Amino acid sequence: DGGITQSPKYLFRKEGQNVTLSCEQNLNHDAMYWYRQDPGQGLRLIYYSQIVNDFQKGDIAEGYSVSREKKESFPLTVTSAQKNPTAFYLCASSPRSRNTIYFGEGSWLTVV
Amino acid sequence: AQKVTQAQTEISVVEKEDVTLDCVYETRDTTYYLFWYKQPPSGELVFLIRRNSFDEQNEISGRYSWNFQKSTSSFNFTITASQVVDSAVYFCALSPEGTSGSRLTFGEGTQLTVNP
Numbered sequence: 111d112g113g114i115t116q117s118p119k120y121l122f123r124k125e126g127q128n129v130t131l132s133c134e135q136n137l138n139h140d141a142m143y144w145y146r147q148d149p150g151q152g153l154r155l156i157y158y159s160q161i162v163n164d165f166q167k168g169d170i171a172e173g174y175s176v177s178r179e180k181k182e183s184f185p186l187t188v189t190s191a192q193k194n195p196t197a198f199y200l201c202a203s204s205p206r207s208r209n210t211i212y213f214g215e216g217s218w219l220t221v222v
Numbered sequence: 223a224q225k226v227t228q229a230q231t232e233i234s235v236v237e238k239e240d241v242t243l244d245c246v247y248e249t250r251d252t253t254y255y256l257f258w259y260k261q262p263p264s265g266e267l268v269f270l271i272r273r274n275s276f277d278e279q280n281e282i283s284g285r286y287s288w289n290f291q292k293s294t295s296s297f298n299f300t301i302t303a304s305q306v307v308d309s310a311v312y313f314c315a316l317s318p319e320g321t322s323g324s325r326l327t328f329g330e331g332t333q334l335t336v337n338p
Contacts, residue, residue: 143324150231152313152328153267166324198265209255209317211326213267 113137114214116201121219123188123195131186131217133201140206142184146170147198147216156199159184160206188219196221224249226316228329235304236337243299243332245314251275253319256290256297261311261331273297274319304336 114135123129135142141160145153155168159178173192178184184203188195198218204211225248235241247256258270271281273290281288285302301308311333317326 141324150330152226152330155324155326158324160324168324200265200267202267209319209321210257210269210272212269213259216265218265 114201114203114212116199116214116217119215119217121217123219123221125221126190128187128189129195129219131188131199131201131219133184133186133214135182135184135201135203135214137203137205137212138181139203139212140181141204141211142178143202143204143211144168144174144176144184144186145200145202147200153200156186195219224251224316224318224325224327226314226327226329228312228314228332230332231330232333232335234335234337237306238303239336240300240302241304241334241336243301243312243314243334245297245299245329247295247297247314247316249295249316249318251318255317255319257315257317257326258288258297258299259313259315261313263310267313270299301334304334306336306338309334309336 117132143158144156147153154170156174157176159165175187200216201214202211227246254275256273259267261267278290287300289298311331313331314329
């Protein structure tokens with residue numbers, strides 16, 4: 111089936127540790143995105159990538175890093191520099207020429 | 223700057239009632255897109271509709287309908303004869319034309335609960 115796959119669904123991290131969230135899409139979309147969602151709030155853009163080997167910071171990039179070595183993959187690393195990492199993280203993708211973005215199922219990250 | 227306001231934080235209805243979710247937006251762009259997404263308890267955001275700012279025709283898809291009024295900067299969403307499966311958080315979103323998700327602004331969402 112075509113779609114966006116995020117893993118893991120649930121992740122626990124100790125303070126001071128980095129953690130990487132995986133995002134893979136087989137929709138042949140050029141652009142990929144990472145959003146953060148906090149309880150009772152809307153989504154905020156962390157990073158996005160329009161093409162392979164290129165990415166830009168979104169509104170809340172501090173404490174996060176990404177890579178885009180392959181068109182279908184856009185992993186997000188939550189570093190120890192991120193002060194409040196506990197949140198729901200959503201990966202998304204879109205065809206370059208259209209405005210609609212499609213989302214994965216999300217990953218819950220909890221810092222313990 | 224863009225802004226999307228969903229003033230209704232939570233709505234609770236009984237099954238088969240009609241319900242309207244409000245969305246008001248602000249933008250300085252002359253052309254833009256408006257969206258509605260549904261987020262069920264599983265977490266995934268499901269795309270429902272995209273509307274171009276040039277097209278003010280209302281749209282109906284089954285039990286769902288959307289009323290776009292540029293004069294009042296509103297893009298309201300109505301569910302007719304609501305069902306328990308409609309229970310979810312609904313997000314309205316806005317982006318300038320041609321920018322895709324890099325400038326997509328979301329409202330804070332409306333939690334809809336449909337009780338049997």
